[in-house]
Amino acid sequence: xxxxxxxxxxxxxxxxxxxxxxxxxxxxxxxxxxxxxxxxxxxxxxxxxxxxxxxxxxxxxxxxxxxxxxxxxxxxxxxxxxxxxxxxxxxxxxxxxxxxxxxxxxxxxxxxxxxxxxxxxxxxxxxxxxxxxxxxxxxxxxxxxxxxxxxxxxxxxxxxxxxxxxxxxxxxxxxxxxxxxxxxxxxxxxxxxxxxxxxxxxxxxxxxxxxxxxxxxxxxxxxxxxxxxxxxxxxxxxxxxxxxxxxxxxxxxxxxxxxxxxxxxxxxxxxxxxxxxxxxxxxxxxxxxxx
Amino acid sequence: xxxxxxxxxxxxxxxxxxxxxxxxxxxxxxxxxxxxxxxxxxxxxxxxxxxxxxxxxxxxxxxxxxxxxxxxxxxxxxxxxxxxxxxxxxxxxxxxxxxxxxxxxxxxxxxxxxxxxxxxxxxxxxxxxxxxxxxxxxxxxxxxxxxxxxxxxxxxxxxxxxxxxxxxxx
Numbered sequence: 008x009x010x011x012x013x014x015x016x017x018x019x020x021x022x023x024x025x026x027x028x029x030x031x032x033x034x035x036x037x038x039x040x041x042x043x044x045x046x047x048x049x050x051x052x053x054x055x056x057x058x059x060x061x062x063x064x065x066x067x068x069x070x071x072x073x074x075x076x077x078x079x080x081x082x083x084x085x086x087x088x089x090x091x092x093x094x095x096x097x098x099x100x101x102x103x104x105x106x107x108x109x110x111x112x113x114x115x116x117x118x119x120x121x122x123x124x125x126x127x128x129x130x131x132x133x134x135x136x137x138x139x140x141x142x143x144x145x146x147x148x149x150x151x152x153x154x155x156x157x158x159x160x161x162x163x164x165x166x167x168x169x170x171x172x173x174x175x176x177x178x179x180x181x182x183x184x185x186x187x188x189x190x191x192x193x194x195x196x197x198x199x200x201x202x203x204x205x206x207x208x209x210x211x212x213x214x215x216x217x218x219x220x221x222x223x224x225x226x227x228x229x230x231x232x233x234x235x236x237x238x239x240x241x242x243x244x245x246x247x248x249x250x251x252x253x254x255x256x257x258x259x260x261x262x263x264x265x266x267x268x269x270x271x272x273x274x275x276x277x278x279x280x281x282x283x284x285x286x287x288x289x290x291x292x293x294x295x296x297x298x
Numbered sequence: 299x300x301x302x303x304x305x306x307x308x309x310x311x312x313x314x315x316x317x318x319x320x321x322x323x324x325x326x327x328x329x330x331x332x333x334x335x336x337x338x339x340x341x342x343x344x345x346x347x348x349x350x351x352x353x354x355x356x357x358x359x360x361x362x363x364x365x366x367x368x369x370x371x372x373x374x375x376x377x378x379x380x381x382x383x384x385x386x387x388x389x390x391x392x393x394x395x396x397x398x399x400x401x402x403x404x405x406x407x408x409x410x411x412x413x414x415x416x417x418x419x420x421x422x423x424x425x426x427x428x429x430x431x432x433x434x435x436x437x438x439x440x441x442x443x444x445x446x447x448x449x450x451x452x453x454x455x456x457x458x459x460x461x462x463x464x465x466x467x468x
Binding site (some may be wrong): 047050051052055056059060063068071072108109125128129131133160197221246247249250279283 | 300319321334362363364365366368371372373374375376377397398399417419420421422423424425426427437441442443444455457459466467468
């Protein structure tokens with residue numbers, strides 16, 4: 008297999024993993040939620056999500072029929088020899104994964120006007136759902152890491168990126184983003200949720216940091232701010248599926264980046280749904296890449 | 299949790315007996331549609347041009363979902379084109395609107411006035427795969443996965459979230 012083909016295969020497998028698999032920390036978060044949930048309908052819905060994940064993993068079915076928009080993060084080791092066709096190989100792998108799974112054929116056809124108004128029809132090809140611009144980060148070492156995040160539509164309806172006046176208090180910033188998550192909780196529907204928050208200097212940076220929060224977040228290791236945001240959401244009593252209960256958020260993921268000398272911070276909050284974060288990562292060594 | 303068995307088409311007296319928090323399983327043919335087709339159905343109801351579709355609506359369940367090779371699962375029922383369809387389609391005989399997310403007070407009262415209910419179901423697509431018996435496009439094939447589908451299900455689980463003027467969403 009050529010290095011190109013290895014990248015295609017790795018990207019494909021990362022996408023399939025993201026679409027079909029709960030991680031171990033995700034299962035543990037759900038098991039803790041079932042233990043804590045006191046309202047029977049909410050506990051039933053939470054248990055159904057666990058059963059759904061087991062079936063999805065065993066049969067390679069999508070966790071959710073909204074298989075989402077694939078977002079790709081490449082972490083390129085400083086010692087890795089890059090080829091110009093890296094991105095092409097990753098995109099080919101994404102398309103291959105979408106066709107094999109299959110993902111939902113929801114790519115819109117036509118001109119700007121036709122796509123905006125959804126009057127140009129839909130493509131039958133699941134791979135017509137192309138990823139937005141790929142995020143590339145440089146990291147130390149000899150490895151290429153390909154992370155696939157699948158972003159469904161429900162959380163996108165209720166996400167926001169906006170300025171926060173910090174007034175010399177980090178907690179002010181986190182609490183404001185937490186309030187956005189609280190507002191999103193009831194109307195999201197697919198709870199228990201996981202608010203994912205990025206805080207940076209620009210809207211672009213805040214959004215990329217939010218994606219990094221989705222990439223790196225761990226339900227087993229929650230810092231004080233992440234616990235605080237989850238507690239704020241849980242205090243709403245929204246529960247699983249909005250059926251009322253004690254567990255509305257399984258946790259939260261927060262990534263803080265560089266900040267500007269200013270009274271303003273830019274926060275991006277995406278209220279991840281019950282199956283978030285859907286992520287899969289494949290790692291290729293320098294040797295596999297033909298160094 | 300004990301679940302009532304509901305078979306489609308649903309008699310009006312059964313629908314009007316449902317209460318918030320009632321768990322049930324659906325057996326039989328249901329309709330599946332979402333943002334693209336529900337407003338078109340509403341327009342047909344208002345213009346009295348449903349034709350053969352009218353019989354499909356009477357006593358029906360409409361599941362707010364796309365239908366694709368990736369399966370079925372609830373989309374947000376509080377999107378404007380979907381929530382806006384709930385009361386008008388209740389007047390045309392839809393007894394259960396199945397989806398997810400909080401709906402507004404006007405919708406809750408409109409459901410009640412027509413003897414219909416709103417129910418929610420988990421985003422459990424893999425779990426639902428084995429509950430699909432058959433599926434076919436019923437109308438608007440040009441909308442692709444957002445066409446109006448008729449799907450036969452066996453044991454699709456749900457819980458009533460709004461009925462009789464009451465709502466679990468407060």
